Amino acid sequence: MKSKYLFPTSCLGLGYFLAIAGFILGYLTIFKNYEIPGFGFNLREKGNFINGTFENFTNELAVFFVIIGLLFVAFSRDKKEDELMARLRLNSLYWSVMIYYIIYNFGFLLINTIEEIPLIGEHLHELNIFTPLLIFIIRFFYLKHARSDHFLFNEPRFLANKPFRLIGVALTCIGIIPMVIIACTEQIFSSDDLIFTIAYFIMVFGLLIWSFSKNKIEDEGTMQQRLESLQLSVYFNYLVLLAATLLFYSLGYLFVLMFAQFSLLLFFVIRMEYVRYSNTKILNTFEGGIGA
Amino acid sequence: MKNNLRVQRAIKEITQAELAGLINVSRQTINTIESGKYVPSTVLALKIARIFGKPVEEIFELEEIDFS
Numbered sequence: 001m002k003s004k005y006l007f008p009t010s011c012l013g014l015g016y017f018l019a020i021a022g023f024i025l026g027y028l029t030i031f032k033n034y035e036i037p038g039f040g041f042n043l044r045e046k047g048n049f050i051n052g053t054f055e056n057f058t059n060e061l062a063v064f065f066v067i068i069g070l071l072f073v074a075f076s077r078d079k080k081e082d083e084l085m086a087r088l089r090l091n092s093l094y095w096s097v098m099i100y101y102i103i104y105n106f107g108f109l110l111i112n113t114i115e116e117i118p119l120i121g122e123h124l125h126e127l128n129i130f131t132p133l134l135i136f137i138i139r140f141f142y143l144k145h146a147r148s149d150h151f152l153f154n155e156p157r158f159l160a161n162k163p164f165r166l167i168g169v170a171l172t173c174i175g176i177i178p179m180v181i182i183a184c185t186e187q188i189f190s191s192d193d194l195i196f197t198i199a200y201f202i203m204v205f206g207l208l209i210w211s212f213s214k215n216k217i218e219d220e221g222t223m224q225q226r227l228e229s230l231q232l233s234v235y236f237n238y239l240v241l242l243a244a245t246l247l248f249y250s251l252g253y254l255f256v257l258m259f260a261q262f263s264l265l266l267f268f269v270i271r272m273e274y275v276r277y278s279n280t281k282i283l284n285t286f287e288g289g290i291g292a
Numbered sequence: 293m294k295n296n297l298r299v300q301r302a303i304k305e306i307t308q309a310e311l312a313g314l315i316n317v318s319r320q321t322i323n324t325i326e327s328g329k330y331v332p333s334t335v336l337a338l339k340i341a342r343i344f345g346k347p348v349e350e351i352f353e354l355e356e357i358d359f360s
């Protein structure tokens with residue numbers, strides 16, 4: 001197993017610097033309402049009640065710094081990037097995605113209680129953006145240093161193909177359909193809409209089971225594909241998030257944040273299925289060469 | 293690392309699917325090994341070598357680039 005798609009080692013220091021700067025800036029923006037004076041431009045012709053003409057970009061900058069910084073810290077090539085490191089990365093990616101989504105799903109159920117918590121409750125969506133990266137970094141560094149004399153850790157375990165793959169796919173579809181219908185027929189929906197909330201929860205749970213269930217044929221090749229797919233979906237997820245940070249504002253941005261909650265799993269599932277589909281196509285069109 | 297797995301299969305006249313079945317991996321994995329996109333684990337390489345009755349080094353060979 002080898003890790004591909006990693007940043008060069010020099011990015012590690014830059015990552016720390018950007019992440020810390022981003023956190024400080026984010027703290028100042030959210031909790032002290034600080035804005036870099038003049039850092040923005042006139043976005044709208046006429047100001048309305050909600051938005052003035054001048055849009056400041058300090059909070060976008062903070063998000064940028066934090067995300068890019070944490071990406072660099074998490075995914076910079078280590079000095080000895082070998083098969084053992086690849087196993088550590090897979091284990092950490094597995095942990096971070098699983099823990100994040102389990103916390104998120106249970107937290108979703110208790111959303112009313114959590115929102116009461118001062119400071120954290122109001123900014124849950126913003127804090128959620130980088131939590132998977134943080135969990136990955138903590139787990140990865142723990143495995144590298146705390147266990148450096150024996151490196152004993154379990155292989156990630158996945159749910160059996162029958163019945164969980166089918167359950168996962170079914171739940172995802174059951175969840176998506178009402179959501180799409182509601183989103184298309186109503187312009188603005190509130191999260192109090194019970195059907196929408198339930199459908200959303202079912203979809204995310206379905207995606208989680210789908211992602212953590214085995215393929216029909218499971219061997220070391222598919223484990224390698226899993227590592228690559230997890231890696232790529234993390235990158236793609238944050239790329240979309242960063243692009244959206246630049247393009248969407250206020251209400252539109254809240255929708256993006258909501259999408260970002262489950263987009264990682266969605267991308268992972270899409271990539272895995274695509275790899276499986278294209279491999280099957282290759283095998284079917286080209287029958288293994290000589291003496292097939 | 294290069295391999296002559298395809299040639300060995302031809303000599304023994306077995307398909308990718310049959311080889312995959314013998315060592316309990318997917319045909320996909322055999323295909324990616326043969327096309328050089330995937331390096332098998334030690335256990336898998338030893339199993340493959342045993343099927344063909346040859347030492348591992350006769351099927352899988354190190355290249356210069358593996359040492360960089």
